[in-house]
Every structure is written in C-alpha cells, then in structure tokens.
Amino acid sequence: MTTHLKCLYCENPLDGSGEHVILSALGGKKQTHNACCNPCNNRLGTEIDKPFADSLQVFSNQVGITTGRGKPAPTLRKLDSGLGYEVNLRGQKPEVAKASVKTETLPNGQIRVNIQARNEEEARRLLAAQLERFKGKGEIGAVTAESVSQYLPQMRFSLKLGGSLGLRSVAKMMLNYLCINVRPDQVRLGVSAEIIKFISAGERPPEPWVDFDHRCVFPATPNPQPFQHRLFVFASPNRGLVFGLLELFGALRFSGLLAETWSGPEINRAYVIDPITNEAFDATVVPPAEIGREYFATRRFDLGVASKQLQAFFSTLGDLQRRQNLNEMIESSYHSQMPGEGEVITNDHIQKLARDLAGRFVVSLYRIDSREPLDPTTLMPSPEEDKK
Template structure:
C-alpha cells in the first residue's frame, strides 16, 4: 500500500495524477502517488488552482499549435483581441475570426433599403438574414452574398504573462510528482527523505516566500533538445555533494523552469528525465543522465540573473513562433493544393488527366497562392437560401 506524497495517509481509493499537465498535451500519469482528497484539493480555490493557472498562461501557444489534452479536448479560444477596430478571437490552429456579426442598414434617395451583413461564419450570416426577414417580411429578396477570404495584414498583439506564485508552485509540484512516479515505478530507488518542507509549501500553503523555483535559462539541462522539438520534458537529479534534489521543467521544448525540491539531500547521486510528445500518448524515460552542477543562485538571486532569463525566454518564444509559422505555411499550401484539385476534378473522378486539367489546376493553385501570400482578399458568390 502506497502513502500519499502530500499528506502521508495510505492511498485507499486510487486517484490518477498527471505528472505533466494534460492540457499541455501530456498523458503521463500515476495512481500510486496521491490520495483522492489531496487530488481534489488541488482543484479548489484554497489551493490557488495552481494546475489550471500554470496551463492558462500558455493559452496563446496552445491555441496557435492546436494542442489538445490527452482526452482530445481542444485548447481555449483566445478572446479580447482587436483588429482594425473590430473584436476578433484566435481559434485553435492560429485562425482568427471576427467575434460578432454586423448588420448595416442603408437607404437610397428613393427609400429603397439595402443591408450590408458581415459575419464570422455562414451560420452567423444566416442568423442575420433571419433578423432581416423578421423586420421586412419573408419576401424581402435581392440578396447578394459573398464568401470573402480575408487575410490579416496588420499585426495583432498577443500577450503572455508567465510567472507568479501559482506558476512556481506548479513547477515544484511537477518535479515532486515526477520523482515519486520514478520511485514507485522502480525506475529509481529513493532513500528515506523528509518531504515535510515541500508538503507544507504545496499542500498546506506554508513557506509562501519559497525562493527555490523560477525561470531558468542559465543552468543547462542534461539532454540535447532538438530545435524543432515541441515536446514537454521533466528532468530530476539528486546531488550528494550539493545536498540538493533539483530539476528542470521544459514546456513545449523551449520554455524553461527549474526548482530545488529538497536542500538537505544525503543519498546517492541520480539523474533521470522524461520526454512527453504533445501529439502522442507515450513517453520516453531517460533512466540515467549525466549529473551536472546546479547553480542555485539563478533562482535564488533572480534579480542578478533577470536579464539573462528574460533574453532566454524571448528567444524561446521566438523559436516556438517560428515553428508555428513554418507549420502554418505548410498546412496552408496543402489546403490550397487540395482545394484546387477538388474543384478542378469535381465530377471527373477516374477520368484521364488532360492538358486542360493541368492548365486549370496550375492556374487555380497559382491564383490562390498569390492571394494568400500577398494578402489579397477574394470573394466567391454564395446562395444563403441554400
């Protein structure tokens, strides 16, 4: 029978605990480390909602990269954005959409009424059409509608706010969960350790001035993470010489935190890690990694290392945005080609490809690509009644 790592009571009713948060695309979890009461506690206001708040600060990145939870739940819509005076939102995958429909009534000198309706999607446009019919009767006609492909051609400000007490607690919790996951899965063998200090900090809201956690781009991690990798990583190490148990949490392969979860360690040296891809329900555990000397001043004297860590965070976010941009370009090009092929060969499936097909296909792909590349709006007539 295992004891809960947070309150030391025996785990009677098993409760799954994610090692890395599910909403970050991770499926790594354990039912051997936490009791149901403590697991429920971390979902209450009393705990500060540290898990949720840790995930929420990466909402923009999750939305751009369309990172689903391990249960397939989509990332949140990013609201409260504005473009050229109109409210917009960011949909999963980096797609912007206007939040509200607009209906503009215009009258000419003879009293004829005309409406300009704009809507973020076809369903919203139909709703506006029904409003017009209710106002002027169902015989109101002469409806000319277009589906407009509109490209954002001016910057939209997306903000991230990373840090705070909830963030530092969440980082320590990930490492605390991970080291016990390794121990109870027999990947490492921990000696008897007094965990009361971190239990007070995480579970009972004591020692709120904890200074052993923070953003860290100075200490190197014990593994070479590829530049294009967006996986989540957790590394944990014990150093007898430094009398520390410390670790690193790397979110999306680039956003780096470190924490000391025990500062009186006297056991054998160890170092382990895990890589959790954001798009696969499996993990890669590294049972042995090279121990590295850990510079604890990086997180304890945050002001001294502030500039280096801010620059590191800036570089990391730029790398993630570049990965997103490259991916978005490839996906849009694929969509252009698929859409063009569907239109050109519609109704001609199985027919021989003629020179006329090729000419029409190349013209369609080139036209759509130029419109997309140079942000040229395009309009296609549609029949709202159908």
C-alpha cells in the same frame, strides 16, 4: 483503492486520484496515483494548475496541441482586432467572432436568407437553424451564402507566465514525476517540507527553490521536436539532492530544488512528450554537471536570454505555419479544380489549377480580404437528415 500512505499535502489517505505529470491542459498524459488525494487534486487543479495553463493558452493555441484528454487546443475568444470588431483565434487562423444571418420576407410571402459565415460547415449549421426557426411559419424560397475571410493587422499579445501560482504548478509537476520513479514512502521521507508547503499553500521558501532557468544546459534527449515538453528529475544520495528541470513548448525553462537530505535511490530520468501528437517516452539521461546546492541560490531570471528563446520559438512557429498554409492552399486548389476520380486530367485542368493556386497565393501573401460564394444546394440538409 485505499492505502496506508497519506496525501503529500494533507492528512487524508491516498484514494487513487490521478495527477498528471505534465498538465493535461498542456498536452500531458502520464499520471501518478501516489501523490495526492482527490480533494487536494481538485483544489490545486483549480488554484494553481488552471491559472498556469490559462497563462500559456497563446502557446497551446498557436502550436495546436492535443490535450491529455484528446481535446483540441483552446480557442482564444473575443480578441480585439483593432478594427472595431472582435475575433476568435483558432490555431493561427483568426475568425470573426460572430457570423451574420439576415432574413427578409419577399412579396410572395417566401423568406430570403442571407448568410455570411467563416466556412461552409458553419454556414450549413446556420441554415439548419433558420429552417427550424421558420418551420410551419413560411417557406424559405431563396438562400444566399458566402464564406468571408478577413486578414487582420499584426496582433500583439502580452504574456504573463503564471507568477507564483505558475511556479507552484511547475514544482508540483516535478514532484509528480519523482513519485513515478521512486517508492511513495521514499518521497514522503526525502522531499523537503518547504517545497510541499510552497505547492500546497504558497508559502515561499527563503530562497527561490523553483524558478525560471535560462542558464542551465538541459540534457539532450532522443528524437527532438520543436515544441516538445521535457521534464527531468535527478536524485543523488551522494550529494543529498533532488532537483527537477522542466521545458515547455521547447522554449520556457524552469529548475527546482526538491530535497537537500535525499538518501533514496539515484535517479536520472526524463519524460518527453510532443503536445501536438501526444507521442511520449521516458529515458535515462546524464544530469547537468553544473547544478549543485549553490546553483539554486545564485540562479536568476535573465530577460535577454528569455527573449531570445521566445523569439526562436515564434520564428520556428511562423515557418511551420507558412508551410501548413501552403499545403492547405495546394490541397484546396487541387480539390476545386481537378477532375473527379476516373476522369482524364487535361491541359485545361492544369492551367485552371495553376491560375487558382496563384490567386490563393497572392491573397495570402498580400493579406487580401476575400468573399467566396457558397453553393446553397450543398448547404441544404439531406432528406435523411430532415427526418431526424
């Protein structure tokens, strides 16, 4: 696609490149094709968007987002457990970073394989690799496998939320949403050159045009979710202002001044997306009354308010994870102890279920390490898989 309009950040014509309104790596899906060319898209994606998304990986990982491209939340890899070994953090579930496979040649020439894995699926993959490794060299005569769960001491994370690169990415998201709500030529005529330079080259304006904001009361939006992203853009020709508000994971808030000489249409729009389900909508909202030109000159980062918002985020997250853990224990216990379809449930089944569930609950409550034997026959590939 070709157009006479130029990229916001260089002299190249627009070429149809899609820019996410909220970063795809944070769960955003909506795109604009009226902002920048493909070279600038790639450059700014590498230069400012990726570092900002990476700085928020703890949030993405713990919430369990689905990216805009349908991928799961990133796994935090090779974290120091404080116990002399590294762990991976997949969602709220710590996993030993490396599984263990040991082989031994028996007196009869057969090979014994011992596997310690984080789950049955990983054990199956490791056994398949050993079968391939010893194909034609010897027969695997014995397999032992166990699933190992290890609880870790309380882990601590330090958060560095993007710095100047992050604020440039925030400003770009606000500008992208403006591009969706007005004609491309109006954006190019009305948006401040300072904010364009800040996004493109990091040239900081004399005053903080974009910054954290824990003072502004963000407008209400329908169907609130605990970890939602919300992006607002407001344009007022009467005041000549365009400004944006951004809330990430329901906890991190930013505001930004995009224009001071706006003569385009009035806009009061919000884009809301749940990064877990990717369900999203746009809405018309009432702009905050307290924001004017002077607001951006006096707004300051408030560490006390920011800390309270983060504490509320992790408290809500902890409650959600405890409920999820309980549901998983109930489901796992039910599948392991109750009879199959069509069979009669007896009092003995119910008593076994109660004992098993109580044991799982105690293990979780007191964070007891556990080793669960795996049935080797369930790990062996089927005849059909062997033929592949």
